[in-house]
Amino acid sequence: MAKTVTVQPGYESPLLKANHSPNQKLLKCNKKNDFPEDLFGKLPDEILVSIVSLVTLKEAARTSVLSHRWRYLWTFTTGSLDFDDSLLLWLMEYRKVINSYSEESDRFVRWVNEVLKLHRGPTIDEFKVCFSVNEKHFKLDIENWIRFSLRKKVKRLVLDLAHTRESIRVIRQYTLTDQFLRSYHLDSLTTLCLNSVQVTGEVLEYVLSNCPFLEVLRVEATESLVNLKPSGPLPKLKHLEIIHCFKLENFEISALNLVSFKYYGHVARILLGDVPNIVEASYSCEYACSLVTNCSQIPSFLFQVETLSLDLSLRLFEDTPRFPIFRNLRQLTLTLVASGVEPLLCCTSVLEASPFLHRFVVKLTYLDGPAGELKVLKVEHPHQFLSVFELRGFLGCKIDMELALYILSNAVSLQKIIIDTRDPYAEDMFWDERDPRLKEWGTARARELATRVPPCVELMLL
Numbered sequence: 001m002a003k004t005v006t007v008q009p010g011y012e013s014p015l016l017k018a019n020h021s022p023n024q025k026l027l028k029c030n031k032k033n034d035f036p037e038d039l040f041g042k043l044p045d046e047i048l049v050s051i052v053s054l055v056t057l058k059e060a061a062r063t064s065v066l067s068h069r070w071r072y073l074w075t076f077t078t079g080s081l082d083f084d085d086s087l088l089l090w091l092m093e094y095r096k097v098i099n100s101y102s103e104e105s106d107r108f109v110r111w112v113n114e115v116l117k118l119h120r121g122p123t124i125d126e127f128k129v130c131f132s133v134n135e136k137h138f139k140l141d142i143e144n145w146i147r148f149s150l151r152k153k154v155k156r157l158v159l160d161l162a163h164t165r166e167s168i169r170v171i172r173q174y175t176l177t178d179q180f181l182r183s184y185h186l187d188s189l190t191t192l193c194l195n196s197v198q199v200t201g202e203v204l205e206y207v208l209s210n211c212p213f214l215e216v217l218r219v220e221a222t223e224s225l226v227n228l229k230p231s232g233p234l235p236k237l238k239h240l241e242i243i244h245c246f247k248l249e250n251f252e253i254s255a256l257n258l259v260s261f262k263y264y265g266h267v268a269r270i271l272l273g274d275v276p277n278i279v280e281a282s283y284s285c286e287y288a289c290s291l292v293t294n295c296s297q298i299p300s301f302l303f304q305v306e307t308l309s310l311d312l313s314l315r316l317f318e319d320t321p322r323f324p325i326f327r328n329l330r331q332l333t334l335t336l337v338a339s340g341v342e343p344l345l346c347c348t349s350v351l352e353a354s355p356f357l358h359r360f361v362v363k364l365t366y367l368d369g370p371a372g373e374l375k376v377l378k379v380e381h382p383h384q385f386l387s388v389f390e391l392r393g394f395l396g397c398k399i400d401m402e403l404a405l406y407i408l409s410n411a412v413s414l415q416k417i418i419i420d421t422r423d424p425y426a427e428d429m430f431w432d433e434r435d436p437r438l439k440e441w442g443t444a445r446a447r448e449l450a451t452r453v454p455p456c457v458e459l460m461l462l
Helices: 045-052 057-065 086-095 098-118 135-151 201-209 285-293 300-304 343-352 398-410 436-450
Strands: 004-006 027-030 035-038 080-084 126-130 156-160 191-195 216-220 239-243 250-252 260-264 269-271 280-284 307-311 331-337 359-365 388-392 416-420 458-461
Touching (some): 080 098, 098 135, 135 156, 201 216, 260 285, 280 285, 388 398, 436 458
Parallel strands (some): 080 126, 126 156, 156 191, 191 216, 250 269, 331 359, 388 416, 416 458
Antiparallel strands (some): 027 035
16 A cells, blocks of 8 residues: 555735744844844845845845834835735635625725835836735726836736626726826836736737837737737746636737746737747637537647646546647646546546656546446556646546556556645635535545555655
8 A cells, every 4th residue: 555645735824924023033142141133233224125125025124123224224125015915805805795895995006005105116026916906996097117117117017907707897097097107117027917907909919019028028918909919029937827807809929038828818819920939838718619620620739738638627528638749748637527438538538648647636526426337448558758647636436546547557657646635726816615515525535545555655645
């Protein structure tokens, strides 16, 4: 029997992490006289500011209690101004506290405005806002935040104004216009992430043409983006993500140094041009399913990627999907519905098409039903290079048990198998929403599976 490692994952709130006192880092006990000694007392303010700039905003602000000299040092930070209250937003969603959105939005906006009023640093590396903010009431505040960050020559600008299922009824998204942006220089930006911000293709084209050093672009949850075709090449762009922009019809871009590309959305015309350096790609929603059902539509650059993620959970396949050969593929994540064509057949098909795969992650949704009689499928040509297999959403049903047994029987170089009983999308959430009774059942079935794992393979239970 293999060695089994059981991990109890848990989310530690950044608010809880923030309670660790910075005094322990800055003060040291004098053994002779038994009183704290200020180790940084003789350092110039410039050095102290550079140190404070290395920690989070909340940690930097707490240094103000150390002494009179430290009181306002944090306001000169040139690091990250990270205003992230997304955990609170999800807690409100979880507890169905809808009436508190207005109060919490007021509190959040006041917090951001007060910090910006106190800030004295000449520049900042990052400005990040993560909360559901209504344009109807706070448009001027949002524009003041953007104006502040651009004047401070921000490098990484993140506006994550995402809406939960409940708040979307009363929230109106902020609209970013090129008229507003034309008053400011954008050449300091290396990263731009917009979530739940209405932005058109024309605005993005203006941004791209005026950000010569932009390396990361992420646009999520906007209905205004229909067409995007920058006027020239983007030689610095390395990471591009277009997520849930369901009105997108045409997208054409030239980025010679692009390393990763992610697209979650409907079927659209997507042309990336020559991308010789791309090594990672991720697809979801209808577009991902269309690539599998019509292999002739697979873009040529996918055959050179080393890491690929396909979320096929929106479609039930009547026939086993057939995949072309991916000789460069080393890591693959596949999300499947546990009904229709058996996921096992889909997995065997993709494994045959990925002869040099090292790590294989399968997420199974809508698992149900008893285990029943288990069958172990043996293939004529075992998988020679697969060393790590991870199965997320495990419940111990017939489908997921047979898939795990298939890997154990046909992956001759397997070193580790990870069985995760949490919700298959748990990593994208603050906590696991799966019924604890299902988790207990899945854990019990995983321990039964452990008796069939060879000693040379490590079994990890999550």
